[in-house]
Each structure stands twice: as C-alpha cells, then as structure tokens.
Amino acid sequence: LRVEFQRRGLAGVLLGSGNWNERREYYLRLGETDSDETGRLHLDYLLLRAAAFYQDGLSRIQRDLLREASAELQVQAFLARGGVENVEAQDQYLYFSPGMVQIPVGPATPTHIVRLLQAYTDQKASLKQNLIDRLHALDSQSEPRRKAALEQFARDQQPSYDSLERMAELVRIEISRFPDALDLNPGASPLPSHLVARIDALGAKRSALAQEFEQQFQLFNRSASPGQVRVQTVSGGEAPDPDEPPMLTLGVATRMPEAQRDELRERLRVFNESNQVRHQALRQEQAVLQSEIEAILRSNPGMAPGLQASQLLENQLAQSRVKEVSDRYSAYRQAALQPGLSLEQRRLLLGAALAHLRLPLPGAE
Numbered sequence: 421l422r423v424e425f426q427r428r429g430l431a432g433v434l435l436g437s438g439n440w441n442e443r444r445e446y447y448l449r450l451g452e453t454d455s456d457e458t459g460r461l462h463l464d465y466l467l468l469r470a471a472a473f474y475q476d477g478l479s480r481i482q483r484d485l486l487r488e489a490s491a492e493l494q495v496q497a498f499l500a501r502g503g504v505e506n507v508e509a510q511d512q513y514l515y516f517s518p519g520m521v522q523i524p525v526g527p528a529t530p531t532h533i534v535r536l537l538q539a540y541t542d543q544k545a546s547l548k549q550n551l552i553d554r555l556h557a558l559d560s561q562s563e564p565r566r567k568a569a570l571e572q573f574a575r576d577q578q579p580s581y582d583s584l585e586r587m588a589e590l591v592r593i594e595i596s597r598f599p600d601a602l603d604l605n606p607g608a609s610p611l612p613s614h615l616v617a618r619i620d621a622l623g624a625k626r627s628a629l630a631q632e633f634e635q636q637f638q639l640f641n642r643s644a645s646p647g648q649v650r651v652q653t654v655s656g657g658e659a660p661d662p663d664e665p666p667m668l669t670l671g672v673a674t675r676m677p678e679a680q681r682d683e684l685r686e687r688l689r690v691f692n693e694s695n696q697v698r699h700q701a702l703r704q705e706q707a708v709l710q711s712e713i714e715a716i717l718r719s720n721p722g723m724a725p726g727l728q729a730s731q732l733l734e735n736q737l738a739q740s741r742v743k744e745v746s747d748r749y750s751a752y753r754q755a756a757l758q759p760g761l762s763l764e765q766r767r768l769l770l771g772a773a774l775a776h777l778r779l780p781l782p783g784a785e
Contacts, residue, residue, distance in 0.1 A: 444470065461497040465490055471555055476563075477570030481581045481763075484519020485548045486555075491520070514541055517588040518766040521756040528603040533594050540587045547580055585763055592759045609736050610724045615712065616736060622705055623740030629698055633666070636691060640668060644684055648672065665699040667692050709733060751776060 471478070472486035513522040514537060525537060554573050558566045595601045609616050640649040648671040668688050670681065713729035724732055755761075755769035 458497065458500040461493060461500055465493040465497050467559070468493060468552065468555070475555075475566075475570065477567035477574065479574040479578070479581075480767075481519070482551055482570075482574055482577075485544070485551055487520055488515050489548045489552055515544070516540075516591075516756055517585060518755065518763060518770055521752070521770065523756060524602050526603055528600050530594075530598055530601060533591065533598065533601055536587075536591050536594060540584070540591055543584055543587060547577065547584060550577070589759060592757050595757055596759055609732075609739065611713065611732060611736060612716070615709070615716075619709060619733065619736040620740045620743070622702065622709065623737050624744065625702055625705075626737075627741070627744055629695075629702070633695065637668060640684070640688065640691075644670065644676070649684075649688070665692075665695050706733070748777060749773075 468486050468490035472483045472490060478486070512524050512526060514525055515521070516523045525534060529537075551573075554570070558569055561569070611619070637649065637651060650669055650671045652667045652669050668691060670685050670688060676684075710729050710733050713732055717723060717729055717732075727735075751769065751773035755766050755773055761769070
C-alpha cells in the first residue's frame with residue numbers, strides 16, 4: 421500500500437516509481453565536516469521522519485522507533501534555532517508502547533516503576549540509536565542495497581525488539597497494581613465533596629461552552645465562503661480578559677452577495693449575544709461558589725492554610741480539566757497499559773482511540 425499510494429494519480433506522475441529516495445534533496449553527506457550543526461539536525465530529522473514512512477525494508481516496530489527518534493530530533497533542531505523548551509512537559513512524559521504513545525511520570529509514581537520505566541527507556545534508546553546509525557551508514561547506498569541491508573538488520577534485531585516489548589509488559593503489570601501510579605496531580609481537595617461536585621459541574625459547563633464556540637466558529641466559516649469569520653476579543657488587545665467571551669465577526673467579504681453578508685452578520689450578532697449571556701451565568705455561578713468557600717474557610721481557618729477561596733476554586737477547576745482530559749484518553753490508556761494484549765491489538769486500539777480524540781493532524785509531507 422505504501423508504494424501503491426505513491427505510484428497512483430498525480431503522485432505517480434510526479435514521483436515516477438514512488439521511491440522517495442529518487443527525488444529527495446536532503447542527504448547527510450557523511451564524512452564531511454558540517455559546520456552548521458543546526459542545519460544538520462534539521463536534515464537528520466527530515467531523513468528519519470521520511471524513512472519511517474517511505475523507506476523499504478523496515479519492520480513495523482522500526483518505523484515506530486524512527487518516528488519517535490524524529491520527534492525527539494525535531495525538538496533538538498527547534499531548540500538549536502532558538503526555540504524555548506517546555507521543561508515541565510519534557511520531564512513528565514515518556515514514549516512507551518505501541519509506538520508514539522506517551523505516558524506521564526509524576527510524584528505518585530512508585531520508585532520501582534520509575535526504575536522499570538528507566539530501564540525500558542534506556543534499552544529502547546540503544547535500539548533506536550543502532551537503527552539510526554545503520555540508516556546513516558546506508559544513506560549513500562543504492563536503493564536495492566539499502567533495502568536488502570535493512571531487511572537483514574530487521575531480522576537480526578527482532579529478538580531485541582521482542583525483549584523490549586516483554587519489558588513493556590512488565591511495566592504494565594506493575595502499573596495495574598497501582599491505579600494512581602501515573603497521576604500527575606495527586607492529593608484530594610480539602611473542600612467538601614458536595615462542593616467539589618458542583619465545581620466539577622461548573623468546569624464541565626465551561627468546557628462544553630468552549631467546545632460549542634469552536635464548532636460554531638467552524639460552521640460559520642463554512643457558510644461564509646468566500647469571506648471569513650474571525651475571532652476577536654472584547655477588548656481587542658493582545659491580553660484579553662479571560663472572563664470575557666470572544667466575539668465572532670465577519671472579516672473581509674467583498675465577493676459575498678450583500679444579502680448573504682447581512683444575513684450572516686445577523687446570525688453572528690445573535691450568537692454573540694447568546695454566548696455572552698451564557699458566560700455571564702457561569703460567572704455568577706462561580707461567584708456563588710467562591711462565596712460559599714469563603715464561608716467555609718471562615719468557620720474552618722485551618723482547613724487550607726495559606727490558600728484563599730479563589731485559589732481553592734481555581735485549583736479544583738484545574739483538577740476538573742485534568743479529569744475531563746483523562747476521561748477522554750481512557751481508550752488511549754487502555755491501548756498502552758492494559759496487560760495481556762498483543763502489540764498488533766494495541767496498535768488497532770490506539771488507532772481507534774486517536775480517531776475518537778479527533779486530534780489535529782500535521783500538514784502534508
């Protein structure tokens with residue numbers, strides 16, 4: 421399928437045989453001194469990413485390893501060009517199995533599971549580097565020789581890949597014994613359970629409102645062609661008030677018929693007014709909750725030392741967002757962490773989970 425997709429239609433006309441190596445313009449130039457380390461990192465990233473999808477002779481697990489390696493190298497290339505690293509995100513998530521899955525490691529992760537994960541990560545890093553070294557060494561070879569060498573390398577390395585997956589299964593079994601092992605935000609709220617439930621409900625309403633706004637924005641834009649609907653803040657500045665809902669306005673629409681333009685502007689006005697009313701209702705609900713928390717703190721001054729009512733409220737809203745996201749990723753976690761599944765079953769489950777999440781996809785190659 422990988423080859424056939426490239427040979428058919430316009431791709432076949434432009435690419436000929438469908439072999440990406442025939443037309444690519446980025447090579448590592450091994451043996452030469454490359455003074456531009458940033459440029460070399462970028463070329464290496466392009467090579468690994470493209471090889472993961474298009475290079476013949478690789479096994480499935482090797483393609484997964486190359487995708488991980490290219491993602492890690494992309495971060496290095498980004499930082500070399502002056503990008504800012506998100507240290508917190510880098511420290512909390514590890515690549516796991518099946519390929520490209522990431523799992524969190526937080527304060528609640530037991531020490532022995534951290535050690536198992538470190539051993540797994542170290543072994544996988546060694547296998548990734550061996551594969552990258554082989555790919556680099558073969559970069560200047562002809563396509564038939566490269567393919568044959570990679571096929572043999574895949575056969576030679578398969579026992580090591582099987583061992584890596586057995587180690588991943590040991591990690592899953594241990595995690596299944598400690599349900600909170602991967603919790604990044606341990607600790608229960610000091611607030612009463614009935615108040616926590618109401619705050620969680622408020623967080624769910626906020627999320628639903630934000631999701632509906634995004635959906636309506638997309639729908640309005642579809643009906644605005646050839647014009648465009650834009651999102652504007654109430655203040656119009658770069659630092660909008662987070663409590664104020666954004667507004668939808670019609671942008672440049674000179675080619676749109678006047679009647680259609682007027683009708684769309686009226687629909688946008690009605691939506692904006694309704695959105696403002698719903699935001700106002702949520703702000704009032706939040707104010708009531710904060711007042712109740714303040715009353716609880718006055719009667720129980722030692723309940724949450726050093727924290728104000730607003731902080732307790734925001735902390736619980738943040739926990740609600742974490743729980744909401746966690747619930748959405750339940751199938752994703754099952755694909756990665758349910759003991760007893762084969763690697764092929766995990767890949768099928770992961771594909772279904774990613775389709776359900778509807779995450780944004782990267783642009784074309």
